[in-house]
Amino acid sequence: MTSNQVLSEVEFNVVGKRPIRPDGVDKVTGRAQYGADTNMTGALQAKVLRSPYPHARIKSIDVSKAEAFPGVKAVITAKDLPFAALSKEELGDGYTALKYASDHMMASDKVLFKGHPIAAIAAVNAHVAESAMALIQVDYEELESVVDVREAMKDGAPLVHEDLRTNDMGQISDKPSNIAAHMSYSTGDIDKGFAEADLVMEREYTTATVHQGYIEPHNSTAFWNTDGQLNIWTSTQGSFAVRAAVANVLRLPVSKIKVTPMEIGGGFGGKITAYLDAITAVLSKKAGVPVRTLMTRSEVFEASGPAPASWMRVKIGVKNNGKMTAVETDIAMDAGAYPGSPAMQAIVCAFACYDVTNGKVDGYDVVVNKPKTAAYRAPGSPQAAFGVESLIDEICGELKLDPIEFRLLNAAKEGTRRIEGLVAKRIGLVECLEAARDHDHYKSKLSGENTGRGVACGYWPNRGFQSSVVMTVHFDGTVSLLMGSVDIGGTRASIAQQTAETLGIAYEDVKPTIVDTDSIGYTFITGGSRTSFATGLAAITAADDVKEQMITRAAKIWDTSEDDIEYVNGTVSHKSDEELKFSFKDLARQLATTGGTISGRSNIDPTGEGNGYAVHLVDLKVDPETGKTDVTRYTAVQDAGKAVHPGYVEGQMQGGAVQGIGWALNEEYFFDPTGKMLNPTFLDYRMPTTLDLPMIDTVIVEVANPGHPYGVRGVGEPAIVPPMAAIGNAIHGATGHRMRSLPMTPGKILEAGWENGNSSGG
Amino acid sequence: MLQSLTGGARQIDCDAKNIRQVIERLDELYPGIRDRLVEDGELRENLAVAIDGDIAIMGMLEKVGANSEVHFVPAIGGGS
Numbered sequence: 014m015t016s017n018q019v020l021s022e023v024e025f026n027v028v029g030k031r032p033i034r035p036d037g038v039d040k041v042t043g044r045a046q047y048g049a050d051t052n053m054t055g056a057l058q059a060k061v062l063r064s065p066y067p068h069a070r071i072k073s074i075d076v077s078k079a080e081a082f083p084g085v086k087a088v089i090t091a092k093d094l095p096f097a098a099l100s101k102e103e104l105g106d107g108y109t110a111l112k113y114a115s116d117h118m119m120a121s122d123k124v125l126f127k128g129h130p131i132a133a134i135a136a137v138n139a140h141v142a143e144s145a146m147a148l149i150q151v152d153y154e155e156l157e158s159v160v161d162v163r164e165a166m167k168d169g170a171p172l173v174h175e176d177l178r179t180n181d182m183g184q185i186s187d188k189p190s191n192i193a194a195h196m197s198y199s200t201g202d203i204d205k206g207f208a209e210a211d212l213v214m215e216r217e218y219t220t221a222t223v224h225q226g227y228i229e230p231h232n233s234t235a236f237w238n239t240d241g242q243l244n245i246w247t248s249t250q251g252s253f254a255v256r257a258a259v260a261n262v263l264r265l266p267v268s269k270i271k272v273t274p275m276e277i278g279g280g281f282g283g284k285i286t287a288y289l290d291a292i293t294a295v296l297s298k299k300a301g302v303p304v305r306t307l308m309t310r311s312e313v314f315e316a317s318g319p320a321p322a323s324w325m326r327v328k329i330g331v332k333n334n335g336k337m338t339a340v341e342t343d344i345a346m347d348a349g350a351y352p353g354s355p356a357m358q359a360i361v362c363a364f365a366c367y368d369v370t371n372g373k374v375d376g377y378d379v380v381v382n383k384p385k386t387a388a389y390r391a392p393g394s395p396q397a398a399f400g401v402e403s404l405i406d407e408i409c410g411e412l413k414l415d416p417i418e419f420r421l422l423n424a425a426k427e428g429t430r431r432i433e434g435l436v437a438k439r440i441g442l443v444e445c446l447e448a449a450r451d452h453d454h455y456k457s458k459l460s461g462e463n464t465g466r467g468v469a470c471g472y473w474p475n476r477g478f479q480s481s482v483v484m485t486v487h488f489d490g491t492v493s494l495l496m497g498s499v500d501i502g503g504t505r506a507s508i509a510q511q512t513a514e515t516l517g518i519a520y521e522d523v524k525p526t527i528v529d530t531d532s533i534g535y536t537f538i539t540g541g542s543r544t545s546f547a548t549g550l551a552a553i554t555a556a557d558d559v560k561e562q563m564i565t566r567a568a569k570i571w572d573t574s575e576d577d578i579e580y581v582n583g584t585v586s587h588k589s590d591e592e593l594k595f596s597f598k599d600l601a602r603q604l605a606t607t608g609g610t611i612s613g614r615s616n617i618d619p620t621g622e623g624n625g626y627a628v629h630l631v632d633l634k635v636d637p638e639t640g641k642t643d644v645t646r647y648t649a650v651q652d653a654g655k656a657v658h659p660g661y662v663e664g665q666m667q668g669g670a671v672q673g674i675g676w677a678l679n680e681e682y683f684f685d686p687t688g689k690m691l692n693p694t695f696l697d698y699r700m701p702t703t704l705d706l707p708m709i710d711t712v713i714v715e716v717a718n719p720g721h722p723y724g725v726r727g728v729g730e731p732a733i734v735p736p737m738a739a740i741g742n743a744i745h746g747a748t749g750h751r752m753r754s755l756p757m758t759p760g761k762i763l764e765a766g767w768e769n770g771n772s773s774g775g
Numbered sequence: 776m777l778q779s780l781t782g783g784a785r786q787i788d789c790d791a792k793n794i795r796q797v798i799e800r801l802d803e804l805y806p807g808i809r810d811r812l813v814e815d816g817e818l819r820e821n822l823a824v825a826i827d828g829d830i831a832i833m834g835m836l837e838k839v840g841a842n843s844e845v846h847f848v849p850a851i852g853g854g855s
Binding site: 106180182183184194196199200357358360361376433434435436437438474476477541618620621 | 777778785810811812815819821825828829830832844846848849850851
């Protein structure tokens, strides 16, 4: 039986309740409009020709036969993108950035990963486009590729970019390298710290390339009108991010581009990059009609942005009582074909759960011949936690210390200075650890052979960034709430709840709508676990704006000063005359005759986001004959600050845990030695299903974030951070084998057993 | 970070009213540090600056108080 607990500090009227989601009916009846549902009159269907090689020079492309194929209306290559006509002199320092951005959408001189777009065709239907694709002749010069992050770092490795030089904290190296960037932070004296330790352990860990696995493939529909206006309908986590990316690559002013975000069938960070929009737009311009492009599942795997594979070395020194004296890590992450892995986020997150006096962290961003990696839920943090939390468990085993008590002894808390220098504000890691320690799961006895229990912590800083909201009061007392934040996890509801709470009205009287980029001010992506916090704050600010205007109207009606009026829980009252009061709906009815409707607005860029922490417990059983791991019990504990909609928070915690379980046990890109992915389907890329897992128990811990009036913290990301280490630690309990490479497949568990002299995996 | 330029110093006290001035003071003390932190007049793309624990949203223009603590940290986005 599943258990969901909420450990609340404060109760509100609407915030903290579990209302029905505003988009629920459309989604369960199949009427919600996703990108693939876009079906404009006269629209063409497009297909993208992709490189069969992970690394090759493009010597020539001949599209003439494809262009002549009946039903084909437009064919484009990189020569049709503005970058082809721009010189290094014109672009100056911006040359490389634009070349990377433009080439990522369509390769000009080299292909850098299998699946790299080469050309695109718009035709009367997808079958015609696909047939014509076979007629495009590309002459490649195949080049040696590099796919492993450590191999790519070596001198003499094949260069993904001949001109890329290492940016070492602002200093650019002399010679080309696949190491795009290095960053380092330290605190205290690590030599002294390790010298003071009673036990020092050092291990290496690796993780595989994994995909977010969203159900809906990427899609884009574009219509470049003859007046120069470009309209795009797409599946994205950030309509303004798509607008910016298209404007950059197509050298257009943003005012010429309107992006309408369609419903999104999952993102998890993977739907921030705009893969199809610019090339679909150019096809539309060339054909003069709307064009729609849809990726297949294999294209999603091979040509969107998975999470990076990584290598890390972790070293920790501790006293015999478990107190950490020094920590150190090097983390190298593969960025894929273009720089930008989350290695620097990984080094910030690696030891953020602990109060560390002496520490040093180094991160390396490394390009390889794989698709450019993208964000995936707490980017960088899960890989780092796998190393750190695994080694901590090994230390606890060596010193015979309880893993939760060890973490409580070393836990970061308010005032803890992290290695990069920032001081933690009010955070809830200790409360999460205590909730885990006191949970029935942790107190229960583990029974049966080949069973193990694991514990691990996780951290994500959370983010603020810009959000815009406009809300309008209708004469019937309902409120239209317009926002630019795409809803990927229930934020329509969570922001409507914060609006209703602030206005003191019913949740059902707030109607949230996500609008296009022309209809709202700039709004940063839905990502970084920012939306319920930042767009929620924008909604609160806009609601405060409405409240002030409602007071002004009441003052006008009562012919009194605004100072005599107060707005409390949805009622506007005269402070000294009990007879004079309006409910929100009553006053709304009088708006038409007192100056017209009222709109509140807010454009904010808030700080104070409040860091997120999670602690996970897992029980599992390993079959010693097959090496197969079955998760038998799982509990996720997380500080949500204040869970605006506890049902959605539980969903985030369970979803993150499930994705982490897949990352831990099954999921990986299999590459051949040259970098060709061998398993680009859901049949061969094994994500966990409901049949593989128990229900995930949850404990929402509410340690109010002082940076938000209702205490809200982001919740979308911390839950994917602990599972890999928690499971690895439990596998050790079940088998005695320390697993230091993800995924921990049956084969690897059996191999570990054989290496340890067991005839079977157990 | 950048301790190779500061002779190992991790913390520097200086008088400044905003981040731009903080970086100018740093560059006066440790020539070359500005170029490591700033590109085209803005903080480098992979960097953010935090003042008293909060990421500064206005970058170089952000004001600092007399006793503010300023850190240069990796810029962090997010995924979910």
